[in-house]
Amino acid sequence: MSTAKAFAALNDHDPLVPFSFERRELRAGDVNIEILYCGVCHSDLHQARNEWGGSMYPMVPGHEIVGRVTAVGSAVTKFKAGDLAGVGVMIDSCRACNNCKREMEQYCEEGMTGTYNTLERDKVTMAQGGYSSAIVTEERFVFHISEKLDLAGVAPLLCAGITTYSPLRFAGVKKGTKVGVIGLGGLGHMGVKFAVSFGAEVTLISTSPSKQKDGERLGAHKFLLSTDKEQMKQFDSYFDVLLNTVSAPHNYDQYLSLLDFEGRMMIVGLPAKNPSVAPFALLKNRRSITGSMIGGTAETQEMLDYCAEHNIVADVEIIPIQKINEAYERMVKNDVRYRFVIDTKTL
Numbered sequence: 001m002s003t004a005k006a007f008a009a010l011n012d013h014d015p016l017v018p019f020s021f022e023r024r025e026l027r028a029g030d031v032n033i034e035i036l037y038c039g040v041c042h043s044d045l046h047q048a049r050n051e052w053g054g055s056m057y058p059m060v061p062g063h064e065i066v067g068r069v070t071a072v073g074s075a076v077t078k079f080k081a082g083d084l085a086g087v088g089v090m091i092d093s094c095r096a097c098n099n100c101k102r103e104m105e106q107y108c109e110e111g112m113t114g115t116y117n118t119l120e121r122d123k124v125t126m127a128q129g130g131y132s133s134a135i136v137t138e139e140r141f142v143f144h145i146s147e148k149l150d151l152a153g154v155a156p157l158l159c160a161g162i163t164t165y166s167p168l169r170f171a172g173v174k175k176g177t178k179v180g181v182i183g184l185g186g187l188g189h190m191g192v193k194f195a196v197s198f199g200a201e202v203t204l205i206s207t208s209p210s211k212q213k214d215g216e217r218l219g220a221h222k223f224l225l226s227t228d229k230e231q232m233k234q235f236d237s238y239f240d241v242l243l244n245t246v247s248a249p250h251n252y253d254q255y256l257s258l259l260d261f262e263g264r265m266m267i268v269g270l271p272a273k274n275p276s277v278a279p280f281a282l283l284k285n286r287r288s289i290t291g292s293m294i295g296g297t298a299e300t301q302e303m304l305d306y307c308a309e310h311n312i313v314a315d316v317e318i319i320p321i322q323k324i325n326e327a328y329e330r331m332v333k334n335d336v337r338y339r340f341v342i343d344t345k346t347l
Contacts, residue, residue, distance in 0.1 A: 001022040001023060001024060001025050002022065002023050002032075002134065003020055003021070003022060003023075004020065004021055004022070004023050004128075004132045004133050004134045004135075005018070005019075005020055005132065005133045005347045006018075006019045006020065006021060006060045006128065006131055006132035006133065006347070007019060007060070007131045007132075007321050007324055007347075008021075008057075008058040008059055008060045008128075008131070009048040009049075009055075009057060009058065009059045009061065010057055010058050011057055012048070012049050012050035012055060012057075013049070015325040016048065016061075016131070016324050016325055016328075019058060019060065021058075021060070021128060021132075023134060023135065023136045024125070024136055026071055026072075026073050026136060027073050027138075028073040028074045028075035028076075029073050029075045029076060029138050029139050029140075030072070030073040030076070030136050030137065030138055030139070031069055031071075031072050031073070031076060031079050031085060031136070031137055031138075031139050031142045032069065032070050032071040032072070032134065032135075032136050033065070033067040033068065033069055033070065033085050033087065033134060033135050033136075033137065033142070034067050034068050034069075034070050034133065034134050035065055035066070035067040035130055035132060035133060035134055035135060035344045036066055036067045036068060036151055036343075036344060036345070037065075037066045037067075037151055037152045037154075037155040037318075037341050037342065037343060037344065038062040038064055038065050038066075038129075038130035038131055038132075038155060038341065038342045038344060039062075039064025039065075039130075039155040039156040039158065039159065039160070039314070039316075039339055039340070039341050039342075040062075040064075040319075040324070040327055040328075040331070040339065040340035040341065040342060041063065041064060041156075041159050041160070041186065041339075042185075042186065042247065042331055043063075043159075043270075044061035044062060044063075044129075044131075044328075045328050045331055045332070047059065047061060047116075047117045048061055048328075051272070055117055056117055056118075056119075056126060059116060059117050059128070059129075060116055060128035060129050060130075060131050060132050061116055061117070061129050061130075061131055062115070062116065062129035062130030062131040062132070062342070063087070063088060063089045063114070063115040063116065063129055063130060063158065063159055064088070064130065064155045064156050064157075064158040064159045064160070064339075064341075065086060065087040065088070065115070065129075065130035065135060065155065065158060066084070066085075066086050066145055066151050066152075066154050066155045066158070067084075067085060067086075067134075067135070067344075068082065068083070068084055068085070069081050069082060069083045069084075069085050070134070072139075073139075075139075076139050077139075078139055078142075078144070079139065079142060079144075083144070084144070084145035084146070084147060084151070085142050085143065085144065085145060086142070086143040086144075086145045086154065086155075086157075086158050086304065087115060087130070087135055087137050087141065087142055087143070087158065088115070088141075088143070088158035088159060088162065088294065088300055089106070089114060089115055089158070089159055089294050090105060090106060090112040090113060090114055090115060090141060090294070091113050091114070091115050091120075091127060091137050091138065091141045092112070092113035092120065092121050092138060092141060093105035093108035093110070093111075093112045093113060094108050094109065094110040094121075095140075097109035097110065102296070103296045103297050103298040103299070104296040104299075105141075105296050105297055106293050106294045106295065106296055107293070107296075113127060114127060115127060115129045115130065116128055116129030116130075117129075130342075130344075131321065131324065131342060131344075132344070132347070133344060133347050140297055141297060143158070143297075143300055143301050143304055144301065144304065144305075145304065146304070146305075146307075146308035148308050148311075149307065149308055149311070149313050150313050152316050152318050152341045152343070153313025153314050153315070153316050153341075154304075154307070154313055154314075155314070155316070155339075155341050156186065156190070156314035156316065156339040156341065157190075157303065157304060157307055157312075157313065157314060158300070159294065160186045160187050160190045160314060160339060161190050161194075161303055161304075161307065161312075161314065162294050162295040162299065162300045162303050163187055163190075163268050163292070163293075163294050163295070164187055164188075164190045164191040164194055164243065164245070164268060165190075165194050165295065165299075165303040165306070166292055166294065166295035166299055166303075167243060167266035167268060167290070167292035168191065168194050168195055168198065168241070168243065168266070169299070170266075170290075170292060171240075171241045171264060171266055171290075173195055173198045173200050173241055174198055174199055174200070175198070175199030175200070176199070176200070176201070177195075177198070177199075177200040177201070177240050177241060178200070178201050178203075178238060178239045178240045178241070178260070179195040179200040179201065179202050179203070179239065179240065179241045179242075179243065180202075180203045180204075180205050180224065180235075180238075180239045180241070180242045180243070180255075180258060181195060181202065181203070181204055181205065181220070181242075181243045181245065182205045182206075182226075182242060182243065182244045182245060182246055182255060182269075183205070183206065183244070183245040183246040183247075183269065184204055184206055184208075184211045184214060184215060184338070185245065185247075185334065185338055186314070186336075186338050186339045187245035187268055187269065188204075188243075188245040188338075189214075189218055189314070189315055189338040190314060190338075191243045191245060191268075192204060192215060192218045192219060192220050193218055193219065193312055194312070195243070196218070196219035196220070196221075197219075197310050197312060200241075201221055201222075202219065202220045202221050202222070203220060203221065203222040203223065203224050203235070203239070204218075204220040204222070204223050204224070205224045205226050205242075205255070205258075206223070206224075206225065206226065207225070207226050207227050209225055211223075212225075214337070218315075226254065226255075232254065232257070232258070235258050236257055236258065237257070237258070237259065237260050237261075237263075237284075237285060238258055238259075238260060239258050239259055239260060239263055240259075240260055240263050241263065241264060241265075241266065242255055242258060242259060242263070242264070242265040242266065243266050243268065244265055244266065244267050244268065244269055245268055245269045246269040246271070247269045247270055247271055247272075248271060249271045249272065249273045249275070250271065250275065251275070252265070252275045252276070252277050252281075252289070253277060253278050253281045256277070256281040256282065256287055256289075257281060257284075259285055259287045260285060261285045261286065262285065262286050262287070262288075263285060263287050263288075264287065264288045264289070264290050265287070265288070265289050265290070266290050266291075266292055267289060267290065267291045267292065268291075268292055277289065314338065314339045314341075315337055315338045315339065316338075316339045316340070316341040317336055317337065317339070317340055317341070318340075318341050318342075318343050319340050319341070319342055319343070320342070320343060320346035321342050321343075321344065321346045321347055322346060324342065327340045
């Protein structure tokens with residue numbers, strides 16, 4: 001076993017503090033990674049503060065991990081010491097169910113094993129995340145990272161990137177598709193980048209007029225202020241696909257009205273309160289609402305390779321680990337453009 005330095009939540013109300021714990025010995029199929037950068041996802045805050053319930057402590061958050069391989073187990077074939085590597089939202093699954101066989105492990109019938117705040121498959125060992133100096137993970141759930149890209153900007157691709165890439169691919173977004181991205185945060189800014197790169201006509205939809213310039217900088221072709229009733233009327237039955245990234249409580253119906261015939265709204269944001277939907281909003285134009293959760297191992301590697309080919313990374317603000325509590329408070333205020341990333345050398 002090896003000792004990892006980290007920052008951890010010890011309960012649901014105190015700030016995260018320095019913490020040390022033991023990573024497991026290298027198994028035959030394991031990859032040992034020295035963590036260089038770890039993105040800060042809003043779900044880290046939710047779980048550290050037990051806002052979704054069921055949190056376990058002490059908890060080392062972090063599931064947007066980029067680092068360098070330091071050692072591999074005897075059965076590992078895809079990685080060697082010195083390789084760049086990434087770890088995302090999951091570190092294991094049953095590997096035997098139909099979804100796992102499809103390499104869609106995030107929908108594992110037994111439930112995937114998250115990177116932190118969960119028990120590993122042995123139901124004893126607590127999984128700890130990327131706000132730490134190192135991680136040991138089974139090869140299947142480790143990804144190759146290109147040397148071409150800025151590593152800090154790559155880290156959020158392991159969650160925010162795949163969470164938006166997967167539904168846009170599933171919806172068949174391509175050249176000429178009319179896509180509306182609802183919300184411009186960690187998820188939304190990646191949704192804009194991907195939809196634009198796929199050749200779609202992209203409209204940023206926001207409640208904040210100040211987001212228009214950023215939307216244009218990211219490549220959005222149009223801007224729709226959702227609090228302006230006249231603007232919303234102009235886009236009635238307009239879009240083929242809506243990517244809804246909003247985590248704050250909001251009205252689904254007003255956005256469903258924007259969908260054209262057989263248009264679909266892809267849900268990746270998780271509001272604290274369950275939204276209501278008027279059936280008539282769905283009946284018109286045969287609209288649908290589809291959920292999407294991260295991506296499987298094959299699709300995540302596909303996304304990372306696509307980003308390397310098209311030079312796509314997240315917009316990030318790099319912070320030392322000592323500022324993680326300040327970063328959490330700024331996230332609550334939406335004061336980040338668009339993802340905090342921890343430089344783990346500061347551990």
